[in-house]
Structures are given as structure tokens and as C-alpha cells.
Amino acid sequence: FYKSSLFSTINLRTTYGYSGNVDLSKTAAAVATYFTDAPATGFPYAMIKTLNNPNLRWEKTSMLNAAIDFVVKRGRISGTVEYYHKKGTDLYGSTPYDYTTWGGSPSIIKNVAAISGKGVDITLNTRNLVGKFKWNTVVLFNYNSNKTTKYETTEADKIVSKLGAGGLIVPVIGKPLYSISAYKWGGLDANGNPQGYVNGKKSTDYDSIVTEGFNKGLEGNVVYVGPSSPPIFGSLINTFSFKGISLSVNLIYKLGYYFQKTALSYSGLINYGAGNKDYDKRWMKPGDELKTNIPSFIYPVDDSRDAFYALSEATVLKADNVRIQYINLSWLLPFKYKNVPNIELYINVSNLGIIWRANKENLDPDYPATLKPEKSYAFGIRANF
Numbered sequence: 081f082y083k084s085s086l087f088s089t090i091n092l093r094t095t096y097g098y099s100g101n102v103d104l105s106k107t108a109a110a111v112a113t114y115f116t117d118a119p120a121t122g123f124p125y126a127m128i129k130t131l132n133n134p135n136l137r138w139e140k141t142s143m144l145n146a147a148i149d150f151v152v153k154r155g156r157i158s159g160t161v162e163y164y165h166k167k168g169t170d171l172y173g174s175t176p177y178d179y180t181t182w183g184g185s186p187s188i189i190k191n192v193a194a195i196s197g198k199g200v201d202i203t204l205n206t207r208n209l210v211g212k213f214k215w216n217t218v219v220l221f222n223y224n225s226n227k228t229t230k231y232e233t234t235e236a237d238k239i240v241s242k243l244g245a246g247g248l249i250v251p252v253i254g255k256p257l258y259s260i261s262a263y264k265w266g267g268l269d270a271n272g273n274p275q276g277y278v279n280g281k282k283s284t285d286y287d288s289i290v291t292e293g294f295n296k297g298l299e300g301n302v303v304y305v306g307p308s309s310p311p312i313f314g315s316l317i318n319t320f321s322f323k324g325i326s327l328s329v330n331l332i333y334k335l336g337y338y339f340q341k342t343a344l345s346y347s348g349l350i351n352y353g354a355g356n357k358d359y360d361k362r363w364m365k366p367g368d369e370l371k372t373n374i375p376s377f378i379y380p381v382d383d384s385r386d387a388f389y390a391l392s393e394a395t396v397l398k399a400d401n402v403r404i405q406y407i408n409l410s411w412l413l414p415f416k417y418k419n420v421p422n423i424e425l426y427i428n429v430s431n432l433g434i435i436w437r438a439n440k441e442n443l444d445p446d447y448p449a450t451l452k453p454e455k456s457y458a459f460g461i462r463a464n465f
Contacts, residue, residue, distance in 0.1 A: 091149040100138035103172060106189060108134045131182055137191050140169045159204040166197045173251065175233045192233065193251060197226035202314075214321040220314040228253050239297040239304060243391045246308030246340055258309040260338050263293060264301045265373070265393035272363030272376025274389040277301040286384035305396050310334035315405065324412035330405040331435075339399040339445040343390035344374060346381045399445035400438035406430040422464040430456045 082090065111130035118125045147162040171193035177186060202221040209215040231251040242250050242261040249257045266275030266282040275282045276289040278301065283289060292300040312335040319328040344362070348354040363369060363376040373394040375385065389395070410426035431453045434444060444452055 086153060087150055088153045088155070089149070089151040092147075093149070094144070094146040096142070096144050098140070098142045100140055102138050106133070106136055106172070108132060108136055128182070128184060131177075131184060131188055133188060133190065135190065137170050139171050139191070142167050156207045157205070159202065162201040164199055164201075168193075168195045169230075171195065173231060173233070190232070192231060193228065194230035195226060195257065196229050197224065199224035212322060214319075216319045216321075218315075218317040218319075220316075221312075222314050223312050225256075225311055227256055238294070239302050240293050242304070243293075243302070244340055246338070255304065256307045256309070256311075259307045260305045260340060260396055261302055262305050262340075262396050263289060263388060263392045264303050268363055268369035268373065268375060270366060270369065272369060274373075274375045274385065274392065274394070276388055276392065284385075286382075286388045289388055290384075303393065305338050305393065307337045308339060308399075310337040310399070312336045324414055326408075326410045326412070328406075328408040328410075330407075331402060332405045333400075333402045334445075335400045337399045337445075338396050339448055340396050341441065341443055342449040343386075343395045345386045345390065346375075346377055346379075347383050347386050350379070350381050397441065397443065397445070398438035401434050401445055402436040403434045404432035407432065419465070422462075424462040426458075426460055426462065428456075428458040428460075430458075 084090075107130060110128050110132035112126040112128050114124065114126045116124055143164060143166045145162060145164045147160055149158075149160050151158040170191040172189050172191060173193040174187045175190050175192045177188040200221075200223045202219070204217075204219040204221075206217045206219075207214075208217055228251040231253055239252055239255075239261045242252055242255065242259055243263070244260070246258065246260045250259075251257070252259075263276050266277055269275055269282075269284065273284045275284055276286070277283060278285060278288045278292055289301060293302045296302075298304060313333065315330055315332040317328060317330045319326060321327075342356060344356055344358040345354070349359070358374045359377075361372050362374040363372055375389055378385075406428055408426060408428045410424050413423045413425070432455060433452070437443075437445070439445065447453075
């Protein structure tokens with residue numbers, strides 16, 4: 081029934097899956113550990129290590145996937161476009177528990193969470209040049225969006241739990257699993273002190289700033305910045321070939337997310353000698369507040385001042401970047417060796433670093449506080465028997 085002069089092949093496919101998961105370390109019965117003698121009486125005794133929870137259920141996951149596979153006439157362009165929607169319910173999560181009824185822990189694991197995610201995956205293959213000199217391109221594009229839809233605990237619904245939390249899953253209803261919030265930034269005052277907001281007005285009362293943030297969240301002086309995991313990512317692989325010699329270059333990109341840089345802490349500098357290059361950019365004289373966000377050095381140091389600055393918008397930067405993942409050069413030998421028809425020599429260089437980044441501070445968002453991986457070189461021989 082299908083006729084087209086443009087597309088030689090189109091495949092439509094869809095799948096739906098529903099599965100369960102159980103953590104065998106969780107139990108509906110109490111788990112106790114037995115000891116030979118009690119310190120006070122010398123008698124054998126047992127201590128409950130895991131509280132019973134007869135209401136535990138399997139975690140449930142459902143996923144819908146719909147896709148189109150296509151080939152343009154003569155195979156010059158081919159690819160796949162996929163859409164998926166995933167829902168997780170009855171997920172395990174920590175929730176507050178009446179400490180006086182047990183005493184072992186103020187929280188217990190229950191089926192309290194739910195998440196929802198959706199996304200698009202696109203793969204595009206193109207044969208740009210054919211003949212003796214060949215040029216092929218593979219484009220990978222991924223978009224993923226996820227959020228917490230349910231979490232039965234009041235503390236986890238506070239946006240302040242995402243202050244400086246980019247690398248951890250922090251469940252806040254309506255927000256991505258990995259994301260960052262920060263104290264609203266009011267700049268530096270005339271003495272180089274970092275300013276936040278209390279009741280909508282700029283303030284250096286850091287205890288009051290923290291109190292308002294905890295009590296009011298987004299309705300007060302805390303702002304939601306964005307995801308700390310890239311919702312858009314993919315790669316561009318170009319391969320050039322001529323008479324058995326092939327060169328491949330892989331560029332990867334990550335877009336639409338944020339990271340929190342390591343803030344200059346004067347407490348850490350004084351007590352442990354831990355500083356960073358922002359010390360050279362600090363406020364030093366009146367007027368510097370117009371050109372820097374690095375607070376002035378004060379002594380004695382103020383821990384609350386340092387803590388507010390570290391969790392403010394001033395230390396959150398856009399993480400978008402493009403980097404060269406690897407370059408691979410190979411040579412398919414033009415002769416056979418005994419019964420081996422294909423012998424290929426190759427050299428690969430990886431971790432070549434960023435070629436573009438959104439932040440202006442020359443920081444690698446994947447390694448903001450650690451050493452970046454060194455360039456890696458590999459030489460090898462591949463043979464097909």
C-alpha cells in the first residue's frame with residue numbers, strides 16, 4: 081500500500097513493556113542479629129538491625145516506545161527516530177519514621193516515590209561522498225526529560241534540598257531527579273560582602289537568609305536553576321576513507337544543564353590552606369563590586385558567609401559543552417598474510433578535551449573540582465579470520 085519516490089524503506093514499530101523490580105535486601109519481616117553476651121548481664125541477646133515493613137511491594141515500571149526506521153532512495157541517508165515514555169511507580173524511598181517506636185533510625189524505606197520520563201532518540205547516517213574518496217557521517221541526538229511525580233515526605237518536597245545537590249538524586253515533586261537550586265544572588269555590597277535576600281530586600285544576615293530559604297523555598301529567596309544532567313546530548317562522527325586509510329573524528333555535545341563550581345572558602349583557606357584561583361579575582365577595593373562576584377577577604381572568617389556564597393547563584397554556571405571524544409586513524413593492509421584476508425592497523429587518541437564551553441571561567445563542567453582524565457593513546461592490530 082506504500083509508494084514513495086523518496087523513501088525506499090520505512091519501518092514502523094512500537095513496543096510496550098511492564099516490569100517489576102524487588103530489592104532482596106528489603107524484607108517484610110524484621111531482621112535481627114544475635115550476640116553471645118550482653119555487656120550488662122552476660123546473657124545472649126538479639127538486636128533488630130532491619131525493621132519489618134509488611135507493606136513493601138515491588139517497584140513497577142512501564143515503558144512505551146514508538147519508532148520509525150527509514151532509508152532514503154539509494155541508501156544515501158538512513159536513520160531512526162524513536163520516542164519513549166517511561167513511568168515508575170511504587171519506587172523505594174526513604175521516608176520519616178517515628179523514632180520513639182524503634183530508635184534504630186528516624187527513617188524507613190517504603191514504596192513512596194514515582195517518576196515520569198520521556199525522550200526522543202534520533203540516529204542519522206549519511207553517505208556524503210562515494211567513490212574512491214568516501215565521507216560518511218553519523219549523527220546521534222538524544223533528548224531526555226524526567227521528573228519526580230510523587231514522594232511522600234515533606235522534607236523532600238522542599239526546594240532547599242537541591243541546594244548544591246547536582247550530583248545526587250534529590251526528589252522534589254515536579255523537578256528533574258538531578259538538578260540544582262540556589263540562593264538568589266544580590267551581588268556584593270560596598271564592602272565586598274555577598275548579599276542574599278530576606279523578605280525581598282538585599283541582606284547580609286546569613287542566618288536569616290537560610291531560615292527564609294528553608295521556610296519559604298521558591299516563594300522566598302531560593303531559585304530553581306535547572307537540571308544538572310544534560311537533557312540534550314549526542315555525538316557527531318565523521319569518517320573519511322581513501323584506499324584503505326580511514327580517519328574518524330567523534331565530537332560529543334551536552335546541552336541545557338548546569339553545574340556548581342567549587343567556591344572560594346576563606347574558612348577553608350585559613351584552616352586548611354585550601355584555596356583556588358578565584359582568590360585573585362576577589363573584591364579588594366570600593367568599586368570592585370561592579371566587576372566581580374568574589375567576596376572580600378575578612379578575618380576572623382565567617383563560616384555562614386562562606387556557606388551562603390557557596391550555595392548562591394554566583395557559583396552556578398551553564399555546563400553546555402562540545403568536546404572531541406576521540407580521533408581514530410586506521411589502515412587496512414592491501415595484501416593478505418597467509419589465510420588472513422583482512423588486517424588493519426590503527427591508532428586511537430581519546431579524551432582530547434573541550435573545544436567549546438558555555439561558561440567563561442575555563443572550567444570543565446564534567447570535572448569542576450577534580451583532575452581531568454589524561455589523553456589516552458592506543459595502538460593495535462585487528463584481523464578477521
